[in-house]
Amino acid sequence: MIISVVSGKGGAGKTTLAASIAQVFSTEFYDLDVDAPNAEYFLQPDFSEKTPITQPVPVFSEELCDGCGICTKECRFHALYRIMKTVYLSEPLCHGCGLCKMVCPQQAISYHDAPVGDIRSGYSQRTSNMVHVGDLTIGSTRGTYLISEMVKRIDSDKLSVIDGPPGNSCAAVAAIKPADLVVLVVEPTPFGFHDMQQTEQIVQQMGKNYLIIANKAMSTNNVDQYFQDKAKKATLTIPLENRYHKANLQGEILSQQFSEIHIGLHTAISRELEKL
Ligand code: SF4
Numbered sequence: 001m002i003i004s005v006v007s008g009k010g011g012a013g014k015t016t017l018a019a020s021i022a023q024v025f026s027t028e029f030y031d032l033d034v035d036a037p038n039a040e041y042f043l044q045p046d047f048s049e050k051t052p053i054t055q056p057v058p059v060f061s062e063e064l065c066d067g068c069g070i071c072t073k074e075c076r077f078h079a080l081y082r083i084m085k086t087v088y089l090s091e092p093l094c095h096g097c098g099l100c101k102m103v104c105p106q107q108a109i110s111y112h113d114a115p116v117g118d119i120r121s122g123y124s125q126r127t128s129n130m131v132h133v134g135d136l137t138i139g140s141t142r143g144t145y146l147i148s149e150m151v152k153r154i155d156s157d158k159l160s161v162i163d164g165p166p167g168n169s170c171a172a173v174a175a176i177k178p179a180d181l182v183v184l185v186v187e188p189t190p191f192g193f194h195d196m197q198q199t200e201q202i203v204q205q206m207g208k209n210y211l212i213i214a215n216k217a218m219s220t221n222n223v224d225q226y227f228q229d230k231a232k233k234a235t236l237t238i239p240l241e242n243r244y245h246k247a248n249l250q251g252e253i254l255s256q257q258f259s260e261i262h263i264g265l266h267t268a269i270s271r272e273l274e275k276l
């Protein structure tokens with residue numbers, strides 16, 4: 001069973017709460033925020049394994065290619081284009097699907113492996129479980145590919161927590177896709193609510209079970225009023241408090257330090273998991 005923790009807006013406290021949920025339920029943890037993974041500062045795993053991830057990218061033989069253009073027409077990601085009789089590849093658009101090689105009548109296409117990133121894995125004493133971190137190669141545009149490779153490695157028979165990328169991009173969708181339960185973290189500000197609505201739409205369209213946690217709330221009344229107006233409810237509201245902020249800055253896991261956070265997360269999430 002997989003819990004994906006996401007937020008429409010960066011800085012809402014998604015990673016802070018994902019680490020806490022992993023600690024509360026002692027789950028495996030997958031940091032899929034591959035552009036800027038930082039859950040390890042809370043989880044402090046002892047990394048013991050590093051797996052390079054590559055993606056196949058086509059290479060064209062000038063001798064064999066007759067410029068027929070079949071591959072450029074078939075590539076649904078528009079990664080190939082033809083000028084005169086020469087085929088060019090826009091590498092960032094290529095998804096490594098292998099179709100161009102299959103359709104080429106001249107066998108003019110082979111593949112080379114382009115680096116995408118690494119997956120680092122290690123045991124965390126803080127969660128008593130494994131932590132897996134995706135590091136996207138600097139400058140690479142293949143975050144979604146790296147996320148998909150990490151998702152393939154998740155054992156769905158175990159309870160796992162995914163820390164997804166912020167925002168509502170393809171990468172965020174890739175982190176939501178495998179989830180049995182989505183935890184949507186919102187910072188209760190006008191910006192935060194705006195971005196949350198976009199993420200909520202995606203989650204609803206994907207038919208996912210989800211709950212909302214309002215984090216860093218300056219006033220619980222405002223949060224209650226907002227959700228009342230929208231005819232829905234935040235499952236849990238965590239107030240903006242200096243002691244939480246300080247613990248966060250020191251790399252502490254909030255649920256380990258504060259029993260009210262531990263109990264709140266345990267109650268809110270186990271109630272949803274029981275329904276699945
Ligand atoms: S591998 Fe797939 S995505 Fe990449 S260029 Fe070929 S057809 Fe397009």
Ligand code: SF4
Pocket residue numbers: 060064065066067068069070071072087103104105106107108109
């Ligand atoms: S399908 Fe093959 S032969 Fe035709 S343009 Fe593409 S690479 Fe060249």
